[in-house]
Amino acid sequence: MDTRIERHTICVLVDNEAGVLARVIGLFSGRGYNIESLTVAEVEKAKHLSRITIVTSGTPMIIEQIKAQLSRLVPVHKVSDLTIEGPHLERELVLVKVNGTGEKRVESLRIADIFRARVVDSTIESFVFEITGSTEKLDAFINLMQPLGLVDISRTGVVAIARGPNPL
């Protein structure tokens, strides 16, 4: 049996009804699957559709189970494994609060510039940076900010979409 742990990004289109997120999360916790990241928001107001993006990890057999289990939830319209279905984009947004003065403060600004992070709030002793990108890029940015006075992080988790003309 294949015991390699793979990381997969799965998109789930669901009816935006009460309890639907609890169903998805309960499925993961109840069956002991991992959630590395989960985002959800309504994407089609008229049809009451929400899109859930889940980053999960497991053996190929577990990943297959996760998709099958998600598919059989009644309010689920579609389950799509972007990791195997071809090239796709993954983005996250993070807000990073960095406190500091003097050289550290200047350095944080310099790094933010390199990463194309934006300053969205500023006081004499603090910045809030907004940065969008892949999980790896954000991790790198956060790591660099750590010694420069990082005090608070808020991240959205991954949203993802397939490349090319076809919708989900």
Add this chain to the structure above:
Amino acid sequence: MTGDMEMLGAEMVLKALVDQGVDIVFGYPGGAVLPIYDALFKQNQLRHVLVRHEQAAVHAAEGYARSTGKVGVVLVTSGPGATNAVTGLTDALMDSVPIVCLTGQVPTHLIGNDAFQEADTTGITRPCTKHNYLVKRIEVLSRTLHEAFYVARSGRPGPVVVDLPKDVQQARGRYVGPDASEHRTYRPQTIPDPQKIAQAVDWMIAAKRPLFYCGGGVVNSGPGASDLLTRFVRMTGFPCTLTLMGLGTFPASDRQFLGMLGMHGTYEANLAMHGCDLMINIGARFDDRVTGKVTAFSPGSKKIHVDIDPSSINKNVRADLGIIGDAGAVLEALIAEWKRRAPRLDVKALDRWWQQIDQWRARDCLRYQSSNSVIKPQYALQRLYAAIKDRDFFVTTEVGQHQMWAAQFLKFEQPNRWMTSGGLGTMGYGLPAAMGVQIAHPDSLVIDVAGEASILMNIQELSTVRQFNLPVKLFILNNQWMGMVRQWQELMHGGRYSESYTASLPDFVKLAEAFGATGIRATKPQEMDSVIARMIETKGPVVVDVCVDQKENCFPMIPSGAAHNEMLLGPEDEARKPVSEEGMVLV
């Protein structure tokens, strides 16, 4: 017409039930469902069976559903009514039984306020139902009810909860009847992929040591599927074993039947599973009670797995060919393909396979030490079977040793005749399930094969049995122990019988009489036949207290953590093969 369809929410609930073909509701009233009970009082299309505990309402509905193929309906109140139903719902989920459970709820404006008898019913039942609904508006009530029935019975069947706040029951609205339009998301695949059918038949034709391994999915597909299975198995000449849930879907008397497989399955069935080169699984789910140690499970076989639930395929055991579809539809396709090919099989190899199987059979693995002084539980069941086999009978069970002996010693020729709690293993299942079966089949002989510990878990239902004049027969194999617990303690915990002996058991004969039933006791093997005859002849409910050998263990047994070829065949094997460390941690 539209004017007629204006009604109260409570009336709408009943109208929807009638339109869905329901004739019986199992339930228990309470504050939050009073409007529905009031509407029930004013009509005569639906019959209500008043149980004595909400868990029993669900098990009764399960018995009803499993013996008829229809959806079982439950009506309970909010809070404790709903939480008491949870065990039954979980049982129905594990065993794929179609149930619609209506629960009362506090009025919508009180939800979340910790109101009297409020519980987060949809939250609590989310993991133990196939789907659930909280109906907050009268406008969606009738549609939701119809959808609940559709979800409960389609695809892999299961329990569905509809939570009904009291103000919605009392609101007025327009009723909408069931329609045939497609569900927007839930459309399970029932027709198999023809290419996969062809592939399966290819493998079957080439097989040297094939085996059918079939389960509850065939039963759930309807009696037609069992007929097709029987035809197909006979057409191929291959051996066939069934799971606990599948018993009856292939006739037990057929020479090609190897008996039940799994932890307490027959020697021949388990060794055939271990030694086959092609396994054809139709409607079974590779449960851990069937596979034993997964890494040593049937190591040399190609596996075809037919299931209506895609999540069952490759869950526990990797299938070489997964076929998604309804068991009946798949069997039909397989038969058509088989006939089209008019196959020439490897007769020599198949003969050798049958010779091997016959050698395994010759071990006579269900043999036990008979006795003239104490009633052996196996003997009691053999005598029971001899007495009922030519009658129109149904059997339910509780959970434990008696259940496994019943599965081994009672033979089923047809599906829907055997109702037992397989997946969840719910003690207390059998009596209420028997009530549901008896209500659906008033003139049939309905027997709950029970243990004295399990039966006490829902013994209050004897009161329901009396009220509705249900002539169910409780056949209690009384060994004064939680027999299966004691057996495991003997095998795996050094004989330290921690809390598995029940002191102060009731006198079951007097208990029966207290509930207005007939009580009979058997203490000697010689009186077994006459006691069983009296039980069958007595009109009305009967409780038979069969005082059996206290020490008897259930064999054969695959100890947990062991493989199919490491079975214990009897007490003499017990000492020789201690259970492995890793086996001890398994349940």
